Amino acid sequence: MSLLQIKDLSLSIHGIEILRRVNLTIAPGEIVAVTGESGSGKSMTALAVMQLMPNGSTATGSILLDGEEVLDLPEDRMCQLRGASVGMVFQEPMTALNPVKTIGDQVMETILIHRAMPRDKAEERAREVLARVGLPPERYPLGRYPHELSGGQRQRVVIAMAIALRPRLLIADEPTTALDVTTQAQIFDLIKGLVREYGMGMLMITHDLAVVADMADHIAVMRHGEVVETAPTRQLLTGMTHPYTKMLFAASEHQVTLPESGSQVPLLAVANVVRDYPLPRTSLFARPGQHRAVDHVSFTLHQGERLGLVGESGCGKSTLTRAILGLQPVQAGHILLDGQPVYTGNKANLAVRRKMQVVFQDPYGSFNPRHRVDRLVTEPFHLLEHPPVGSERRDRIAEMLTAVGLSPDDSGKYIHEFSGGQRQRIAIARALIIRPQLILFDEAVSALDVSVRAQILDLLADLCATYDLTYLFISHDLSVVRTITDRVMVMQAGRIVEQGETEQVFSDPQHPYTEALIAAAPKLPHRRPMNAR
Structure with missing residues (x-):
């Protein structure tokens, strides 16, 4: 008997069709993954099961949970089921x-x-x-x-x-999107163990086929509110028939070709950098302890080079990034950009700060929603002694928006009018507009759909050819780092434990921690494994 049976589920919100005749079945002890791009209807299907749909929603069809018709239940009965019969794990735990x-x-x-x-x-x-x-x-x-x-x-x-x-049914909505690969692997092992131990059925929502390749028993692919293909996992991944499924599969392993970078001119020099944080006192008269977030880190980034930085959460990547940007002083060592110190005393050197820009993980959260695009992308102008004005300013905005694949007419729109991928393009335009010598990408594609991520990676490759970009790419997604960097550094507990040419490090890792990261990365079947040529 099925634990959950969704039959011909259609959903509209204020007359706008969101779901169209969705059919899904989950048996006890079975993991069913629903995959697709943002806006495909994955999360709305899960919310329909929980009856947590927004105001103005109208649902037709059938949702049977352990033989009980969910769509006909009053709210008080649903309150009894939520948490007791159906549990939900959301994407962002904080x-x-x-x-x-x-x-x-x-x-x-x-x-x-x-x-x-x-x-x-x-x-x-x-x-x-x-x-x-x-x-x-x-x-x-x-x-x-x-x-x-x-x-x-x-x-x-x-x-x-x-x-x-x-609960008899567990719904997990992108539960590992923001997690590093080793933590992600631990969470997947935990969830699979719970399903086996408790005999729960599980509805797993994700946009990445590689994530569920070794986890789900059955996969349903959604697009525009419809299930376009569904099959047992191995059958679908090895014999997919729908063009959209094939596109998702290809995007999960998308590769780009970067232009050659033969420069040996040092641009960023980091030497023996140390960053400590005080810890709370363990008793009234005890001395406060110290946590060393960055422990004598040294490396050089050359002009025109693309350098990757990978490691688990808490390894010191973000702390090191803030130090390079001049946002946090360091206790020891020095950081030079183009031969000039990032810090003068304990203060950031503004003349050096003008030469760097950063692209953040969440493009929507890094923009002021009350401002139009023309103001958002020109925010770095405040760093300049003589910012462009008038027609020169308009021309610079148009040039940057065109360079990232948008239209100059988009300058008058608000950020909420764009998709996630378009917002990230605007974030890249903002970083490029003052022609910085160095760009830091901080998890810049980790929250994007695989197809949108592929587009952004193609964009970066094109920009490298056009503007000879130099960047430090910080990410926990090893597959992205492998394709978008020339060299890579692996960071563990504040130290750089391995570095070298990207393909060499991924193909023949020398440090056990690097091997563990590569082994934990999700892989699609019948494809070249990450640690093999």
């Missing part, structure tokens, strides 16, 4: 968790709301499920707050909340 409540209280909340057991038993269950997801109370007390945990640990708390009452 927004799914309450920052002012302890992790123990948040795991117990579902138990207490459903009055499944008294508080002392609920606390015992919270300890049990937190231990089950890899957060034993002796190391991670129930009194900790979300901000005291890493991204992977927070996601484990969200999973613990979802399974506290051992």
Whole structure:
């Protein structure tokens, strides 16, 4: 008997059709993945199962959960099912968790709301499920707050909340998109173990086929609110028939060709850089401890070179990036850009700061939504002593928007009028507009669909040929780093443990940590493995 059966589900919001005749079936102990680009209807299908649809929604068809018709249930009955019969794991754990409540209280909340057991038993269950997801109370007390945990640990708390009452169905909506490859692999192993142990059915939502290749039993591909292809995982990945599925498959392994970079002129020189942070006192009269986030890091980036930086969350990548940008002073060592120090004393050198720009992971969060594109892309002009004005300013905006594949007419629009990929193009235009000598890409494509990511990578390759870009590309996505960089550095616990030409490092890793990263990276079947030529 099916645990979840969705039959001919159609959904419209204020008359706009969102889902069209969706059909899905999940059996107990089965993992079904729904994949597709943003806007394809994946998350809306999951929200329809939970009956958490926005106002103005109209649904037709059938959603049977363990034989009970969900679409006909009143809200009070749905409240009984949510958390108890159906659990949900959201994409971003920090927004799914309450920052002012302890992790123990948040795991117990579902138990207490459903009055499944008294508080002392609920606390015992919270300890049990937190231990089950890899957060034993002796190391991670129930009194900790979300901000005291890493991204992977927070996601484990969200999973613990979802399974506290051992629901029959677990829905996971992009649960590992923002996580590094080793943490991602740990979360996948955890979820698969929970499905086997509890006999749950699972609906896994993702935009990346490689992520579910070794996890899902069945895959459904959605486009424009429809399921265009569905089959058992191995059958679909090796014998896909729909052009859209083939496009997603190709985009997951998209490769670009960078222009040759033969320059040996040093641009960025980082020498023995150390960055420490103070730790809280362990007692009233104890000295505060020190956490070394960057530990004697040294490297050189040449003009026209594309350098990658990879490593797990917490390894020091972002701290090093902030130091290079002059946003945080360092305790030891020095950073030179074009022979000039990034810091003069403990202050950033503005003359050097003008020569660098950064592209962030979340393009929407890095823009002011109240400003139009022409103002957004010209924000770096405030760094210039004599910023362009009048027709020169308009021409520069038009040139940059055209360079990133947009129209000069887009300058009068607001950022919410663009897709995620277009926003990232605008972010790149903003970084290029003052012609910096160095650009830092901080997880610039990790949140994008595979097809949009492929377009952005093609754009970067074209810009390298046109503008001779020099950049430091920070990412946890090894497949992206492999195709978009000339050299790569691997960072662990604040140190660079391996560096060299990108293909050489990926093909023949010398450090055990590099080998572990490559082994943890998700791969599609019948393709060249990451550590083989």
